[in-house]
Amino acid sequence: MQASTTLLLLFLTAVSTLTAQQKDITLEAIWGGEFRAQRLDALHSLNNGKEYSVLNRGRNGATIDVYDYKSGKKVRTLVNSNNLPEVDQLLSCEFSADENKMLLATRLKQIYRRSSLGTYYVYNVASKKLTKVSEEQIQEPYFSKDGNKIAYGKDNNLFIKDLKTGETFQITSDGKKNSIINGITDWVYEEEFAFVRAFDWNKAGNKLAYIKFDETEVPRFAMDLYGQELYPTQDVFKYPKAGEPNSKVSLHIYNVDSGETQKIDLDAYNSYYIPRIKWTEDQDVLSAQLTNRHQNTVDLVFVNAQDNTAQLILQEKDDAYVDITDNLTFLNDNSFIWTSEKDGWNHIYHYDKTGKLINQITKGDWEVTNYYGFDQNTGRIYYQSTENGSINRDVYSILRSGKNKVRLSDRTGTNSADFSADFTYYINTFHNTETPYLFTLNRAKDGKLIRVIEDNEELKNKVDTYVMSPKEFSTISVNGYDLNMYLIKPRDFDPNKEYPLFMYQYSGPGSQNVSNSWYGSNDYWHEMLANTQDIIIACVDGRGTGFKGRDFKKMTQKELGKYEVEDQIAAAQKLSERPYIDASKTGIWGWSYGGFMSSNCLFQGADTFEMAIAVAPVTSWRFYDSIYTERYMTTPQENPSGYDENSPISHVNKLKGDYLLVHGSADDNVHVQNTMRLIEALVQANKQFDWAIYPDKNHGIYGGNTRLHLYTKMTNFIKENL
Numbered sequence: 001m002q003a004s005t006t007l008l009l010l011f012l013t014a015v016s017t018l019t020a021q022q023k024d025i026t027l028e029a030i031w032g033g034e035f036r037a038q039r040l041d042a043l044h045s046l047n048n049g050k051e052y053s054v055l056n057r058g059r060n061g062a063t064i065d066v067y068d069y070k071s072g073k074k075v076r077t078l079v080n081s082n083n084l085p086e087v088d089q090l091l092s093c094e095f096s097a098d099e100n101k102m103l104l105a106t107r108l109k110q111i112y113r114r115s116s117l118g119t120y121y122v123y124n125v126a127s128k129k130l131t132k133v134s135e136e137q138i139q140e141p142y143f144s145k146d147g148n149k150i151a152y153g154k155d156n157n158l159f160i161k162d163l164k165t166g167e168t169f170q171i172t173s174d175g176k177k178n179s180i181i182n183g184i185t186d187w188v189y190e191e192e193f194a195f196v197r198a199f200d201w202n203k204a205g206n207k208l209a210y211i212k213f214d215e216t217e218v219p220r221f222a223m224d225l226y227g228q229e230l231y232p233t234q235d236v237f238k239y240p241k242a243g244e245p246n247s248k249v250s251l252h253i254y255n256v257d258s259g260e261t262q263k264i265d266l267d268a269y270n271s272y273y274i275p276r277i278k279w280t281e282d283q284d285v286l287s288a289q290l291t292n293r294h295q296n297t298v299d300l301v302f303v304n305a306q307d308n309t310a311q312l313i314l315q316e317k318d319d320a321y322v323d324i325t326d327n328l329t330f331l332n333d334n335s336f337i338w339t340s341e342k343d344g345w346n347h348i349y350h351y352d353k354t355g356k357l358i359n360q361i362t363k364g365d366w367e368v369t370n371y372y373g374f375d376q377n378t379g380r381i382y383y384q385s386t387e388n389g390s391i392n393r394d395v396y397s398i399l400r401s402g403k404n405k406v407r408l409s410d411r412t413g414t415n416s417a418d419f420s421a422d423f424t425y426y427i428n429t430f431h432n433t434e435t436p437y438l439f440t441l442n443r444a445k446d447g448k449l450i451r452v453i454e455d456n457e458e459l460k461n462k463v464d465t466y467v468m469s470p471k472e473f474s475t476i477s478v479n480g481y482d483l484n485m486y487l488i489k490p491r492d493f494d495p496n497k498e499y500p501l502f503m504y505q506y507s508g509p510g511s512q513n514v515s516n517s518w519y520g521s522n523d524y525w526h527e528m529l530a531n532t533q534d535i536i537i538a539c540v541d542g543r544g545t546g547f548k549g550r551d552f553k554k555m556t557q558k559e560l561g562k563y564e565v566e567d568q569i570a571a572a573q574k575l576s577e578r579p580y581i582d583a584s585k586t587g588i589w590g591w592s593y594g595g596f597m598s599s600n601c602l603f604q605g606a607d608t609f610e611m612a613i614a615v616a617p618v619t620s621w622r623f624y625d626s627i628y629t630e631r632y633m634t635t636p637q638e639n640p641s642g643y644d645e646n647s648p649i650s651h652v653n654k655l656k657g658d659y660l661l662v663h664g665s666a667d668d669n670v671h672v673q674n675t676m677r678l679i680e681a682l683v684q685a686n687k688q689f690d691w692a693i694y695p696d697k698n699h700g701i702y703g704g705n706t707r708l709h710l711y712t713k714m715t716n717f718i719k720e721n722l
Helices: 003-021 027-031 187-192 457-463 521-532 550-554 563-576 593-604 626-633 640-645 648-654 673-684 706-721
Strands: 051-058 061-068 074-080 092-095 101-110 116-124 130-132 139-143 149-154 157-162 168-170 180-182 199-201 207-214 220-225 233-238 248-255 261-264 273-279 285-291 297-304 309-317 336-340 347-351 357-360 368-375 380-385 394-399 414-419 425-432 435-443 449-454 471-478 481-488 499-504 536-541 581-591 611-615 658-664 690-694
Touching: 027 521, 027 706, 051 092, 074 101, 101 139, 116 139, 139 199, 149 199, 157 207, 187 626, 199 273, 207 273, 248 273, 336 368, 347 368, 368 414, 380 414, 394 414, 435 457, 471 563, 481 521, 481 563, 499 521, 499 563, 521 536, 521 706, 536 563, 563 581, 563 593, 581 593, 581 706, 593 611, 593 648, 593 658, 611 706, 648 673, 658 673, 658 706, 673 690, 690 706
Parallel strands: 499 536, 499 581, 581 611, 611 658, 658 690
Antiparallel strands: 051 061, 061 074, 092 101, 101 116, 116 130, 139 149, 149 157, 157 168, 180 207, 199 207, 207 248, 220 233, 248 261, 273 285, 285 297, 297 309, 336 347, 347 357, 368 380, 380 394, 414 425, 425 435, 435 449, 471 481, 481 536
């Protein structure tokens, strides 16, 4: 026997022995927390630039601890919940600007995706005194810049608590459920513009700007809640579907000293929506980002709070839509940083305070994916981008002039950063398909590693005891585009065998599923399917997904579900040409937009797909909310064919394969109405299918054993039909 043959046999024996010692992933392990990673919770860089705080939770309570950046040693404990009997469960914390006070949250009650009601306390760091903000549960309490006042929302009105006198005064009185909301966003703003606190303090703490929402004319949506009582209840809230009336919004500034409120006249601008307000470095100048109903024009307006006049500073236009971000940053001279896709890729721009372009800071056929900040001392800007490939993320710094760029991260995968207050250090979070979350302290000047904070080695060792297959990244050329893709093959893959193909995707505008990142719950499930059911998993990011330039992302405009479905069908057909793929066994699944897609693929690609699973799908964009849908589709009145021709409901007659349809009955986002209307269409087309409704579960379909039950159902459906 030749030496090379001996070595090969020894290697194969070692691999088979290792595999024999490894366990198969189970649904109980996935949903029982077996693969939970360690994180840095409520990370906050202290003003001194030398220390940071973290919220540490344990079985015996929670602490807010301060650590030294350089040494990593715990310096002190700011808060110990065991010493605060009033705070029965410390859930979050926020510092005042001077860090002398902390806002502690407990007894939080979720409202919608981002909003909650809670009981809040102000903790004085020096005196260790605890002050309850309100006897009632409140929303979005927020320190004034001097830390002496807190503004918050309650019962659709705004209140201010003076922490020096203890006095609380109400600054609006017209708030009414399902009618008027002051300073807190309505449902659709919260979901689609991604913010809840619609008020902001100026630098001096003597003015509070806020948005008022008049949702009187917005149609009501009612959800039955079955609960545990004899009679169900209803949750009734205002939900503007595509083409329906939205809240009428107005901008107001309250003067603390005079007690007067002024409404700002924005009629001269595109002010159908007000998706952002933010005070500049000038205590009398407020910025407001305004947009029209189509969201293809954004006006950046500066409001002079002395005479309450507004001036257009910058206008951004796009043939499709303009994304709203949180990247607007004001420098000391009130010049500002702005990000834009106007050259075809998302990049950083610097404007003076009058809106005159100083320069474009970043350039290239890649995307800036996060803006971290500007160091006033060194003149360097810190950001995250796709310069190392669209499936990867790296951290960079660059001078405001656009020169002397430095790549700070050195590992290929997903890197993100949290900088110290003085930009001396940053905590880098790195992960890829082979490495769980790795937290390191690095020098901001050059990225040099100082120390490892958390390496999740315990999780890595645990994962190594399970049978896992690597994600194989590549591209697939379909419909004239090279699309990002990964495959997961069974661990004992045999190229001479034929395997079923099971595709996973989301496909929504600007989204990404194919990324060089650590595993989420669905990834573990896909690994389980690949290695226990001998299935090949494929994921393809088609046209309309993100991080490959403006044109690639926005080509699905007015036709959601057309090009994305074409790409998934074409990718499935091309993969089925491979000798190890069984072309007669092709499935696809997705959640939300992905459920819309999987339904369409099965119906419209009946000769390509044999089965599909759709969880919480949109089944017609006519049923979905105004801001999201109209951003990409305009209104149903303007674009009826775009809405109907790409709706799964319009293609039920084509169904041939096996179909599982799942929804939560209390989904406030994608209403169960979507599934019920599709069910009725399928029934009238005399099409057989399987379906499940999870009572009182929202868009996430979770709680107790719900996820375990759902994934067991989906696993069994795959076993039986693929």
